[in-house]
Amino acid sequence: MTLAPFGARLRQALDTRGQLCVGIDPHASLLAAWGLGDDLAGLESFSRTVVEALADRVAVLKPQAAFFERFGSRGVAVLERTVEEARAAGALVLMDAKRGDIGSTMAAYAEAFLSPGSPLFSDAVTVSPYLGFGSLRPALDLAREQGCGVFALALTSNPEGAEVQRAVGADGEPVAASVLRQLAAENEGAAPLGSFGAVVGATLADAGVDLAINGPLLAPGIGAQGATMADLPRVFGASVMNVVPSVSRDVLKHGPSVPALRAAAERFVGEFAGAV
Numbered sequence: 001m002t003l004a005p006f007g008a009r010l011r012q013a014l015d016t017r018g019q020l021c022v023g024i025d026p027h028a029s030l031l032a033a034w035g036l037g038d039d040l041a042g043l044e045s046f047s048r049t050v051v052e053a054l055a056d057r058v059a060v061l062k063p064q065a066a067f068f069e070r071f072g073s074r075g076v077a078v079l080e081r082t083v084e085e086a087r088a089a090g091a092l093v094l095m096d097a098k099r100g101d102i103g104s105t106m107a108a109y110a111e112a113f114l115s116p117g118s119p120l121f122s123d124a125v126t127v128s129p130y131l132g133f134g135s136l137r138p139a140l141d142l143a144r145e146q147g148c149g150v151f152a153l154a155l156t157s158n159p160e161g162a163e164v165q166r167a168v169g170a171d172g173e174p175v176a177a178s179v180l181r182q183l184a185a186e187n188e189g190a191a192p193l194g195s196f197g198a199v200v201g202a203t204l205a206d207a208g209v210d211l212a213i214n215g216p217l218l219a220p221g222i223g224a225q226g227a228t229m230a231d232l233p234r235v236f237g238a239s240v241m242n243v244v245p246s247v248s249r250d251v252l253k254h255g256p257s258v259p260a261l262r263a264a265a266e267r268f269v270g271e272f273a274g275a276v
């Protein structure tokens, strides 16, 4: 069964479930705070609890692949189950893998996350365009074919990102602006929302680039990194309704209580609605 385009599925999820993405980031410190071991059993219990608490109510869940990969193949098996169970419960899953490579290697990454039948099949994946935007072509094409989404890093939430992303190319165009322009081209004519998104940190003082890409804008940095929902209208301007605010630690710190995790997510959904 072919999925409807990711952008349409995402728009509907945001409109019905509220504008929020919660990250599944099993940091060692969070496992300890939840009374779990920094081991496979802890990883499994943490992920299961987040899915149980949130997958039937939050628009997007974003597992951070690195926290699973650090446990090797058995950690990846937990990631596979997490993705499957989250999707079965109705959440859209955005795999935060930030992959990027050339030609057939990029095609293999795309297959891993965007090919139906793959054990890690997700609704969307984060990618790095810093081997050149054109290197993402296999992922963009497979996503379009399968009703999936791709989120390219444009202006990340970390201060170090600026040295690359704000750099100005020989043609005078800043690197991030070029990424955003090319995403806009991928989304041309899509309605209600394109499937090709950008990662733009909520922590930015000023985006300073055109964010009107007709696609989703994943905004990490809220909570533990210091940004708040109230910052979003200033950073994203007229594109704020296409923002997918992303929070990991500031929701997860309320676990392992399922009601407390739900209440935290609900609070962030309310704060977004109040801010825009």
Ligand SMILES: O=c1ccn([C@@H]2O[C@H](COP(=O)(O)O)[C@@H](O)[C@H]2O)c(=O)[nH]1
Binding pocket: 023, 025, 064, 096, 155, 156, 157, 158, 199, 200, 201, 220, 221, 222, 223, 224, 225, 246, 247, 248, 249, 250
């Ligand atoms: O620019 C970026 C891109 C990705 N991230 C990821 O989002 C979460 C943020 O976690 P918090 O606990 O809410 O700070 C994490 O997985 C990052 O790798 C980002 O922060 N910034």
